[in-house]
Amino acid sequence: MISPLATPIPQNAQPVLCETELVAVLVSISNNTPHILTLEHGRSFPSGPLMVEHRSLQKGMRNWVEHQTGLKLGHTEQLYTFADPLHGQGHQMVQISYMAFIRQNCDHSLAERSIYDYFPWEDRRDVTTCPLLHTIASRLKQWAASNTQRWQRCTTVFGLEDHAWNDELSLQRYELLWEAGLVPESSWQNGAHLPGLSMHRDYRRILATALSRMRAKIRYTPAVFDLLPRQFTLLQLQQAMEALAGRAMHKQNFRRLVQQQKLVSRTAEYDSPPQGRPAQLYQFAPETAEHCYLAGAKLPLPAIS
Amino acid sequence: MISPLATPIPQNAQPVLCETELVAVLVSISNNTPHILTLEHGRSFPSGPLMVEHRSLQKGMRNWVEHQTGLKLGHTEQLYTFADPLHGQGHQMVQISYMAFIRQNCDHSLAERSIYDYFPWEDRRDVTTCPLLHTIASRLKQWAASNTQRWQRCTTVFGLEDHAWNDELSLQRYELLWEAGLVPESSWQNGAHLPGLSMHRDYRRILATALSRMRAKIRYTPAVFDLLPRQFTLLQLQQAMEALAGRAMHKQNFRRLVQQQKLVSRTAEYDSPPQGRPAQLYQFAPETAEHCYLAGAKLPLPAIS
DNA sequence: CTATATATGCTCTTATTGAGTATATATAGC
DNA sequence: GCTATATATACTCAATAAGAGCATATATAG
Numbered sequence: 169m170i171s172p173l174a175t176p177i178p179q180n181a182q183p184v185l186c187e188t189e190l191v192a193v194l195v196s197i198s199n200n201t202p203h204i205l206t207l208e209h210g211r212s213f214p215s216g217p218l219m220v221e222h223r224s225l226q227k228g229m230r231n232w233v234e235h236q237t238g239l240k241l242g243h244t245e246q247l248y249t250f251a252d253p254l255h256g257q258g259h260q261m262v263q264i265s266y267m268a269f270i271r272q273n274c275d276h277s278l279a280e281r282s283i284y285d286y287f288p289w290e291d292r293r294d295v296t297t298c299p300l301l302h303t304i305a306s307r308l309k310q311w312a313a314s315n316t317q318r319w320q321r322c323t324t325v326f327g328l329e330d331h332a333w334n335d336e337l338s339l340q341r342y343e344l345l346w347e348a349g350l351v352p353e354s355s356w357q358n359g360a361h362l363p364g365l366s367m368h369r370d371y372r373r374i375l376a377t378a379l380s381r382m383r384a385k386i387r388y389t390p391a392v393f394d395l396l397p398r399q400f401t402l403l404q405l406q407q408a409m410e411a412l413a414g415r416a417m418h419k420q421n422f423r424r425l426v427q428q429q430k431l432v433s434r435t436a437e438y439d440s441p442p443q444g445r446p447a448q449l450y451q452f453a454p455e456t457a458e459h460c461y462l463a464g465a466k467l468p469l470p471a472i473s
Numbered sequence: 474m475i476s477p478l479a480t481p482i483p484q485n486a487q488p489v490l491c492e493t494e495l496v497a498v499l500v501s502i503s504n505n506t507p508h509i510l511t512l513e514h515g516r517s518f519p520s521g522p523l524m525v526e527h528r529s530l531q532k533g534m535r536n537w538v539e540h541q542t543g544l545k546l547g548h549t550e551q552l553y554t555f556a557d558p559l560h561g562q563g564h565q566m567v568q569i570s571y572m573a574f575i576r577q578n579c580d581h582s583l584a585e586r587s588i589y590d591y592f593p594w595e596d597r598r599d600v601t602t603c604p605l606l607h608t609i610a611s612r613l614k615q616w617a618a619s620n621t622q623r624w625q626r627c628t629t630v631f632g633l634e635d636h637a638w639n640d641e642l643s644l645q646r647y648e649l650l651w652e653a654g655l656v657p658e659s660s661w662q663n664g665a666h667l668p669g670l671s672m673h674r675d676y677r678r679i680l681a682t683a684l685s686r687m688r689a690k691i692r693y694t695p696a697v698f699d700l701l702p703r704q705f706t707l708l709q710l711q712q713a714m715e716a717l718a719g720r721a722m723h724k725q726n727f728r729r730l731v732q733q734q735k736l737v738s739r740t741a742e743y744d745s746p747p748q749g750r751p752a753q754l755y756q757f758a759p760e761t762a763e764h765c766y767l768a769g770a771k772l773p774l775p776a777i778s
Numbered sequence: 779c780t781a782t783a784t785a786t787g788c789t790c791t792t793a794t795t796g797a798g799t800a801t802a803t804a805t806a807g808c
Numbered sequence: 809g810c811t812a813t814a815t816a817t818a819c820t821c822a823a824t825a826a827g828a829g830c831a832t833a834t835a836t837a838g
Contacts, residue, residue, distance in 0.1 A: 184523050185490040188567055218489050218556070218565065225556045225567075249554040249569050251523070251530045260523065262493055262530075262567060264554050320760055403815075418797065420817080438804095444814025445804040455625055708784075723828065725786080730826095743835095749783025750835040 184260050186251075188218040190229040191265040191371075193247065193378040194239065196272065196280070197395045200407050201291075202382075203280040204375065205237065205270075210281045211368045215263075229266045242269040242394025243385070247377050250370060263370075267378045269394040284414070285365050286375055290338050291414045301326070304350070304362065311348040311358060335413050336383045342376035386412055390431065390460050393452040401439050401447035402426065429460055489565050491556075493523040495534040496570040496676075498552065498683040499544065501577065501585070502700045505712050506596075507687075508585040509680065510542065510575075515586045516673045520568075534571045547574040547699025548690070552682050555675060568675075572683045574699040589719070591670050591680055595643050596719045606631070609655070609667065616653040616663060640718050641688045647681035691717055695736065695765050698757040706744050706752035707731065714767060734765055 192214045194205040207214060214236050222228030230241060247265040284291040289300050305328055312319035325340045327333030345351050349358030352366045353373075366372055386392045392408050400408075406422050426432060432450040439447040497519045499510040512519060519541050527533030535546060552570040589596040594605050610633055617624035630645045632638030650656050654663030657671045658678075671677055691697045697713050705713075711727050731737060737755040744752040 184493060184525050186493045186523065186567070188489060188491045188493075188565075218491065218567075220489050220565075222556075225554065228556075246553060248551060249530065251527075251533075260493075260525070262491070262523075262569075264567075317760070401815090418795095420798090420819095421796070423817080440805085443804095443806065443812090445802090445816060447815060455622070706784090723826095725788090725829090726827070728786080744784095745836085748781085748835095748837060750785060750833085752784060 186260050186262045189215050189261060189263045190218055190225065190232055191215040191263050191374065192229055192233050193265060193267045193375060194233065194237075194241075194270055195267060195283075195378070195382060195395070196270045197408050197411055198272075198280065200411050202283045202379075202411050204283055204378075206279050206281050208368070210279070210285070210365055211371070213265075213371060213374070218264075225264055226266065229264075229268075233268070239270050242271055243389075243391040244268040245381065245385070247374060247381060252369065265374045265377075267381060269382075269391060271394060272397055281365070283375065283379060286367070286372055287338065287342065287379065288364050289341070289362075290335075290379065292333065292335075293410055293414060293416050300363065304345070307350055307358075308344070308348055311350075333415075335415060336380055338383065339373075339376045339380040342373065346373075383413055388461060390452060390454070399435055399437060399449040399451050401449060402432070403447060405432070405450070425461070430455070431460055491565050491567045494520050494566060494568045495523055495530065495537055496520040496568050496679065497534055497538050498570060498572045498680060499538065499542075499546075499575055500572060500588075500683070500687060500700070501575045502713050502716055503577075503585065505716050507588045507684075507716050509588055509683075511584050511586050513673070515584070515590070515670055516676070518570075518676060518679070523569075530569055531571065534569075534573075538573070544575050547576055548694075548696040549573040550686065550690070552679060552686060557674065570679045570682075572686060574687075574696060576699060577702055586670070588680065588684060591672070591677055592643065592647065592684065593669050594646070594667075595640075595684065597638065597640075598715055598719060598721050605668065609650070612655055612664075613649070613653055616655075638720075640720060641685055643688065644678075644681045644685040647678060651678075688718055692767055693765065695757060695759070697767070704740055704742060704754040704756050706754060707737070708752060710737070710755070730767065735760075736765055736767075 192205075194214065196203050196205070205214060206212060214233055216228075216232035216236070218225065218228050219231075222231060226244065226246070230244075233239060233241060245267055247267050249262060249264045252261045252263060289297055289304060291297055292301075305322075305326065308322040308326065309319065312322055322344065323329045323331050325337050325344050342351070345362065346354050348354075349356050350362050351364070351372075352361045354361075367375065382391075386409060392405065392412070395412075396404060396408055402423055403419075405426065406417055406419065409422070410417055431453060433453040435449045435451055437449045439449055497510075499519065501508050501510070510519060511517060519538055521533075521537035521541070523530065523533050524536075527536060531549065531551070535549075538544060538546060550572055552572050554567060554569045557566045557568060594602055594609060596602055597606075610627075610631065613627040613631065614624065617627055627649060628634045628636050630642050630649050647656070650667065651659050653659075654661050655667050656669070656677075657666045659666075672680065687696075691714060697710065697717070700717075701709060701713055707728055708724075710731065711722055711724065714727070715722055736758060738758040740754045740756055742754045744754055
């Protein structure tokens with residue numbers, strides 16, 4: 169069965185018994201911005217060890233979150249598993265990270281932070297981040313120097329020169345900044361680091377993974393609806409998408425898209441804004457669930473510089 | 474920091490020390506069909522425990538694979554982590570699965586199996602699977618019975634009625650068949666199960682995840698090139714894409730797509746087929762790496778039944 | 779010279795996207 | 809009742825991109 173080339177397993181090698189920790193990235197939307205629940209002044213996520221009585225990893229994570237926060241989780245998915253050499257001798261810790269959406273955080277004030285506090289360059293809904301992107305571009309250029317392949321990578325990942333900005337590349341962007349020594353977590357640092365909160369361990373990397381995943385997920389599944397109240401206006405829905413994607417969308421086209429697919433149905437009720445025409449309240453129509461398309465209707469990004 | 478609702482951690486709960494196993498789904502293409510490397514008569518994957526001296530999970534997996542098979546890995550990504558209650562008392566086993574592409578399996582005959590031996594319904598390159606899909610459709614209808622929401626799910630996932638076939642939904646399809654009791658792994662069985670090899674533990678589910686992931690991956694990244702020889706004809710490239718996606722593509726449109734993006738550059742050499750005009754050999758031009766688009770150029774699927 | 783299998787070139791229709799213009803509807807405050 | 813304001817709609821239009829078809833060129837084996 170096995171190739172004749174197979175070399176024997178080294179005899180001295182020792183399997184490891186690991187502590188296993190379940191880490192939860194809990195995403196919600198408030199104030200038209202995606203937020204996460206954090207601990208330790210924004211430097212850590214809710215987490216807990218895998219227990220004997222947990223019947224599965226995901227259930228274990230749910231248990232922990234419910235114990236710690238009392239929240240009900242919506243759309244949930246596993247993100248990534250990584251190992252941490254446990255400070256010192258032959259132990260290791262395995263950390264399994266999950267992302268989950270939560271609807272409204274009622275009002276008990278959990279320690280929420282905007283995702284864009286950690287990655288300011290990822291929010292491109294208006295021109296405010298353009299100076300920052302300009303800075304990043306010039307510092308990356310400096311780092312790439314005459315290495316054209318490296319610069320090529322920068323341009324594709326950050327949408328520079330003739331490349332388009334791809335919001336799902338947030339992880340690659342973070343990793344590139346890390347390599348370039350522009351974030352405080354970098355092993356070496358290349359001058360002053362960029363603005364943006366950092367976190368313990370690999371957690372900011374996990375968060376970048378989560379951002380990337382959620383942006384991918386909301387495109388093709390009705391997962392956004394797990395972040396909105398049961399009833400919402402189309403504008404709220406659009407703003408939620410914009411908040412997650414980090415870019416503005418064309419209102420008319422967005423509505424066309426949503427209604428073509430019969431993703432939502434109108435309710436009898438209306439929203440009453442402080443001013444202006446009251447907006448119709450809609451609800452998710454899960455018949456079409458499992459699959460939808462909410463990607464289109466993008467507006468051109470503000471030009472960098 | 475924590476919500477006032479937080480309930481205390483149960484005092485009797487015990488953290489678990491886990492054995493951690495690294496599982497590798499090794500994908501290659503031979504005979505115009507995607508294959509995987511297996512052990513135990515196709516029922517298991519190469520794997521090994523996480524060792525103290527492994528500096529990261531991915532490196533650990535690479536080490537194991539190289540020891541067991543002597544292969545070099547191309548595009549590699551983590552798939553999914555799951556827990557297995559270790560037959561009996563308070564231990565658990567955590568299994569971390571990876572997918573990796575390998576270029577050509579030279580000639581030392583490893584135990585290769587076609588992925589479509591496990592999921593015959595996923596290969597829709599020609600009409601041969603249509604009778605099977607017809608069977609599946611009718612048995613799913615039987616299972617859904619009068620539960621319209623359930624049937625709705627079947628139609629979206631299997632592309633029935635007016636829905637389009639989405640090749641990236643292979644995991645959802647497998648899970649649906651599992652729920653419907655149509656595969657031998659189902660907890661209860663609903664009559665005779667469908668054709669298709671099964672595997673130990675959750676491995677067939679892992680394989681379905683891998684198939685789904687690779688289909689998603691080859692669309693937007695140049696990962697396919699890690700499955701092809703360094704030099705290849707455009708037809709080989711197309712056939713590799715077709716093999717993975719499980720559907721035929723329009724030749725002229727495919728070439729248009731590939732060449733527009735300058736993904737490949739011609740070499741001086743030619744392929745010499747047994748008959749017919751020799752094909753130009755190309756090589757991957759990695760300038761554009763990190764991002765590309767190879768999705769288009771689909772041919773209509775053969776009608777089911 | 780022919781059968782065969784590949785490589786190319788070009789056209790055409792349709793659907794999707796991005797983007798713009800115009801208008802309708804409701805409320806608050808004067 | 810009029811006006812400012814903020815929303816909800818309706819339509820149009822151009823530019824691509826995607827799916828599909830037709831035709832032809834090129835090389836080899838026999």
